[in-house]
Amino acid sequence: MTPARTTVISLIGLAVLVVAPLVLLAILPQNQAQFWTSNILGRGLVFGLIALSLTFLATYGGFISLAQMTVAGVAGYTVAVLTQGAVPTIVGGLPYALTIPAGLFASVLAGLLIGAISVKTRDIYLLMITLALAMGVFRFVETNIAWFNGYEGIRNVVGPDIFGLSFRSTYVFYYSVVASCAVLYFGILYLVRSPFGLVLQGIRDNPRRVSALGYNVGQHRIAAFGVAGFIAGCGGVLATIYNIGISPGSIGLGASVNILIISVIGGLGHPIGAFVGSIIFTVFDTFAATIYDRERFNTLIGLVFLIIVLVSPDGVVGLKGRLMALLKPKQAKEAKSP
Amino acid sequence: MSAVPALRLSHVCRQFGALRAVHDVTFDVMPGERRAVLGPNGAGKTTLFNTICGDFPPTGGSITLFGDDITTLKPHHRTRRGIGRTYQTSLLFNGLTVLDNLYLAVRGVRPNRFSFRAPKATDPDMIAARTMADRMRIAHMLATQVDQLSHGQRRQLEVGMALASGPKVLMLDEPAAGLSPGDRPELLKLLKDLPRDLTLVLIEHDMDVALPAADIVTVMKDGEVVVEATPDKIESDPVVQAIYLGGGH
Numbered sequence: 001m002t003p004a005r006t007t008v009i010s011l012i013g014l015a016v017l018v019v020a021p022l023v024l025l026a027i028l029p030q031n032q033a034q035f036w037t038s039n040i041l042g043r044g045l046v047f048g049l050i051a052l053s054l055t056f057l058a059t060y061g062g063f064i065s066l067a068q069m070t071v072a073g074v075a076g077y078t079v080a081v082l083t084q085g086a087v088p089t090i091v092g093g094l095p096y097a098l099t100i101p102a103g104l105f106a107s108v109l110a111g112l113l114i115g116a117i118s119v120k121t122r123d124i125y126l127l128m129i130t131l132a133l134a135m136g137v138f139r140f141v142e143t144n145i146a147w148f149n150g151y152e153g154i155r156n157v158v159g160p161d162i163f164g165l166s167f168r169s170t171y172v173f174y175y176s177v178v179a180s181c182a183v184l185y186f187g188i189l190y191l192v193r194s195p196f197g198l199v200l201q202g203i204r205d206n207p208r209r210v211s212a213l214g215y216n217v218g219q220h221r222i223a224a225f226g227v228a229g230f231i232a233g234c235g236g237v238l239a240t241i242y243n244i245g246i247s248p249g250s251i252g253l254g255a256s257v258n259i260l261i262i263s264v265i266g267g268l269g270h271p272i273g274a275f276v277g278s279i280i281f282t283v284f285d286t287f288a289a290t291i292y293d294r295e296r297f298n299t300l301i302g303l304v305f306l307i308i309v310l311v312s313p314d315g316v317v318g319l320k321g322r323l324m325a326l327l328k329p330k331q332a333k334e335a336k337s338p
Numbered sequence: 339m340s341a342v343p344a345l346r347l348s349h350v351c352r353q354f355g356a357l358r359a360v361h362d363v364t365f366d367v368m369p370g371e372r373r374a375v376l377g378p379n380g381a382g383k384t385t386l387f388n389t390i391c392g393d394f395p396p397t398g399g400s401i402t403l404f405g406d407d408i409t410t411l412k413p414h415h416r417t418r419r420g421i422g423r424t425y426q427t428s429l430l431f432n433g434l435t436v437l438d439n440l441y442l443a444v445r446g447v448r449p450n451r452f453s454f455r456a457p458k459a460t461d462p463d464m465i466a467a468r469t470m471a472d473r474m475r476i477a478h479m480l481a482t483q484v485d486q487l488s489h490g491q492r493r494q495l496e497v498g499m500a501l502a503s504g505p506k507v508l509m510l511d512e513p514a515a516g517l518s519p520g521d522r523p524e525l526l527k528l529l530k531d532l533p534r535d536l537t538l539v540l541i542e543h544d545m546d547v548a549l550p551a552a553d554i555v556t557v558m559k560d561g562e563v564v565v566e567a568t569p570d571k572i573e574s575d576p577v578v579q580a581i582y583l584g585g586g587h
Contacts, residue, residue, distance in 0.1 A: 193456040195445055198438055202431045209429040212391065214417040214446030214503060223452075 003189070010185065010272060017041070017178050021171060038170045040282055045177045046242055048278035049235030051262040052184060053228040055274040058263065060192050061224050062122075062204035067114050067130040069259050070137045071229045072236030073251030075107035077141065079237055080154035080246050087156040087245075088149055096160035104233045111229015115222035134256050142248035153247025157240050167241060177238055181275065184231050188271050191227070200224050261301075265308050267315025276316050280304075342405045344369045344507050344537040345390070351398030352382075352389045352561075359385040361561040362399070367507070369404075372529075372538045374552035374569075376545075378581060382561035383541045384426055387511050390539075391423050392416045403507065418447050422505025426512045426541075428492040432485040436476055436495060439484055440467035443502035467502065474498035489516050497528070507537040514547045522547055545573070557581065 020041060024033040050072045057063040081090045082099040094102075118129045141148045148154070159167030167173055191197045199220045202210040207217050240246045249255070258281070266277025284304055288297035312319045343366035352360040360382045367373050375383050388394045390401060392413035400409045408416050431439050444463045445451050457464050471477040474494045479487065487495065497513055513529075514522050522544065529551040532538060542548035549555070549569040557565040557578050565577050572578055 190456055191454060195442075195451060195453045195455075195457070197456075198434065198442055199451075201433055201438075202442055205431040205433050206429050208393065208413075209425075209431070210442075211413040212393075212417055212423055212429075213443050213499070214414050215442075215451060216412075216414050219452065 003193070006189065010189070013272065014182055021174060034170045037174050040286060041279065042174045042177050043242060044279035044282035045181050045275060046235055046238045047259070047262060047282065048275035049181055049184065049238065050232050051259050051266070051274035051278050052188070052271055053232035053235070054259055054263045055266070055268055055271050056188050056231060057224060057228045058268045059271060060197060060200045060204060061221065063221070063224070064127050064260070065114070065130040065225070065228070066127055066256050066260060067134040068228065068232045069256040070134040070251050071107050071110045071114065071232040072239060073137070073141070073246065074110040075103035075233035075236035076240035076246040076250070077148060077154070078103040078106040079240055080157050081147065083157055085156055085158070086154050088154070090147060090149065090154065100237055103237050104230060107233025107236060108226050108229045111232065112222055112226040115225025119218045119221050131256070134251070135253065138248055138252050141251065151248060153245055155245035157245050159241035173242065180234050180238065184234060185271055196220065196223065261305055265305060265315055267317030269314050270317050273315050273317040280316065341368060343367060343402070344371070344404060345539065346402040347390070347399065349399035350386070350389060350396050350401060352385055352394055353397045358561050360389055363563055365556060365563060365566065367537055367539060369537055370535050372540070372551055372553045374540045374542060374548040374555045375558060376542070376548060376555060377558035381558040383558055384511055386558070387423065387509055387541060391421055391509065417503065420506030421509065422500040422503050422507070423509040424496045424500045424511055424513060426515060428496045430484045430492060430495060433483065435481050435483055436471060436487070437467055437480040439495060439499060440470050440502050443499035444470070447503045470498045470502045490518065490521050493517060505536070507539065508532070509539045511541045512543060513540070514542060514544045526550060
């Protein structure tokens with residue numbers, strides 16, 4: 001797909017997200033429209049942002065990291081620890097105007113640190129080392145009461161007011177999320193055309209040649225994890241505000257694997273897959289208990305994951321290409337026959 | 339007058355466990371010299387290349403580039419100091435276009451190589467990449483993704499990428515490998531047309547490409563240099579004949 005075509009399709013997708021709340025208000029009662037706007041689309045996009053950080057690393061660098069939820073959690077915990085009004089007060093006293101940038105700064109640092117630790121590894125070894133780091137942070141947070149309030153986590157992180165409007169308003173939250181997603185998504189499309197982005201794709205294809213051209217492979221890899229850390233941090237801050245707090249469960253094994261599942265469902269071939277995957281995942285995560293069995297809703301999510309991976313290993317985004325490939329020989333055969 | 343060698347190898351060794359892939363190799367390549375490295379399969383030619391370029395740092399000896407010791411430098415530092423190379427099997431960025439590959443090659447030795455700013459069409463490095471594509475006769479394929487190229491086009495791009503960084507020492511590892519007989523004279527012309535101040539080290543099995551392009555030939559066997567001579571003497575050298583035709587003949 002050409003960059004121009006990608007941009008057009010992305011802009012159409014963005015337009016759909018912008019008008020979706022209005023359409024929902026037109027066809028559903030107000031409380032249901034708000035539920036779909038906030039709990040399905042809004043929440044889906046927030047986790048899509050965290051998945052976007054993984055998709056960025058995987059699509060352009062070939063790095064699969066299981067620590068992206070941890071990096072998001074670092075941002076979320078930084079905001080929760082520092083913010084005025086959070087319960088319990090750990091440091092507190094600071095407004096969101098300072099704690100959110102601090103959270104993003106911390107997530108970039110965490111990303112850079114994970115990138116530096118894992119700089120020599122690839123494939124399954126990268127997956128394992130990032131999983132180990134994620135579980136280490138999870139256990140540390142869960143058992144540390146003085147800094148993170150242990151298992152209970154930190155509550156009452158309600159979010160800032162934006163131009164006098166509360167972040168708790170469904171539509172303020174939703175459009176803040178959409179704006180964040182748009183800026184970061186189009187930022188990635190721009191970044192991958194820069195020398196940094198091209199080198200990253202070069203590392204994916206052939207790290208030895210990248211080095212032979214004069215580039216420092218390790219430096220670019222670590223920087224990529226830093227960029228992904230910023231993206232995950234944005235998702236982490238929004239997720240913390242959405243959940244009105246953060247607890248260790250939100251950075252545990254299940255949450256970390258969910259980000260990978262979201263990315264695989266959507267497809268690791270293009271950043272848009274992160275959002276497609278996260279909205280599908282959120283729909284099933286929300287309704288699976290109702291339509292199947294409350295006790296076994298994970299089975300349904302697992303089945304959906306299995307079907308998508310079997311039918312299209314490139315995820316939902318790759319479905320079109322697979323359908324076209326299936327139809328083409330048939331069309332050619334029909335054209336040949338008299 | 340004693341000029342500083344472009345490349346000086348002093349007792350260079352490279353071992354992989356008990357295997358001596360390169361052993362006690364010593365020679366100088368003077369600025370502007372064209373040197374061919376010949377030898378049978380397994381002679382250690384490509385390992386020697388990888389040792390010079392830093393992919394496999396030497397386990398013994400030293401390497402200097404224009405008088406500077408580069409023995410322990412990483413590959414990207416050696417490239418920045420003026421070594422450009424190709425690989426026996428083309429190592430290209432298959433997911434990128436021809437233009438992107440050449441642009442990365444041009445950009446790799448620039449001080450501002452690490453940048454988050456996307457280049458415009460008028461960027462001097464972009465223009466240099468297009469010029470190189472023109473020189474390598476692949477200008478009509480700038481927007482083509484590299485995995486769509488034929489073998490011959492991939493070899494052309496490979497050489498173009500090595501030249502794009504403006505190296506002082508160019509190292510070509512079997513540039514004619516896999517080329518059709520019709521493409522070889524073109525490659526030879528390209529090699530002969532290279533600027534005379536560019537130092538060239540060439541591994542090549544095809545004598546028809548290697549000998550006309552070289553000023554001096556180094557023959558290796560079992561990781562060691564066995565003969566060093568001018569191209570006109572090399573074919574009649576009894577040691578070379580023994581290596582290529584077998585010792586008993």
